[in-house]
Amino acid sequence: MPKLTKGILIVFEGIDGGGKTTQARHLQAILKEGEFEVLYFREPSDSRWGKIIREKSVEEDSLTPQEELDLFVKDRRENVANNLSPALAEKRIVILDRYYFSTIAYQGAKGIDPEAIRMMNESFVIAPDLVFILDVKADLGLERIQGRGQRDLLFEREDYLRKVRELFFSFQGEHIFHIDAMRPPDVVAEDIGQIAQDYIDFFVE
Ligand code: TYD
Secondary structure, eight states: OOOBSSOEEEEEEOSTTSOHHHHHHHHHHHHHHTTOOEEEEESSOSSHHHHHHHHHHHSTTOSOHHHHHHHHHHHHHHHIIIIIHHHHHTTOEEEEEOOHHHIIIIIHTTTSOHHHHHHHHHTTSOOOSEEEEEEOOHHHHHHHHHOSSOGGGGHHHHHHHHHHHHHHHTOOOTTEEEEETTSOHHHHHHHHHHHHHHHHHTTBO
């Protein structure tokens, strides 16, 4: 089993329907074939706060944006402390399906100051090594998760996701990769695999 000189945190982000979970699971499988130990976590997590988020999200707009923000941050604190931190301390690869970029984008698109959300999160999160932002147009993302035919009913949701997508565009940095996820999944997977593998190779003992 290849040993790493440090833990590596790889984050998948993007609006709904971009194929984030599929790509995250695929990368996990590829890395496992290379005998790496890879853990997969997601946010909202399975903490008590994450459970509340998942229950509430079925009732539309049952929470104010501020209440949502508070719950996502509480959930993230537990995920960082209980899951990410121990795994990274053991020098494992951690794949994380959504992180605080989602909070900046989704709760930011509901009117909370994105910069304030960023600062609040960066005060306690572990900085990711790589961030893949899977980009799809809002209407395509919605089509992928809901099927065709009811687009008029989804107008509000589409408008919201358009704002979320804009906020995802605004993230820049040398560890942040904007991936065109409107291409076939295997092409997307190849891009991601290449970037991840090159990065990881650098930290193999
Ligand atoms: P998602 O990853 O789509 O979960 P599932 O695979 O169960 O559908 O996340 C659920 C929703 O939560 C998604 O619409 C994005 C939203 N979300 C936020 O609004 N803020 C956040 O901080 C996070 C992590 C997710």
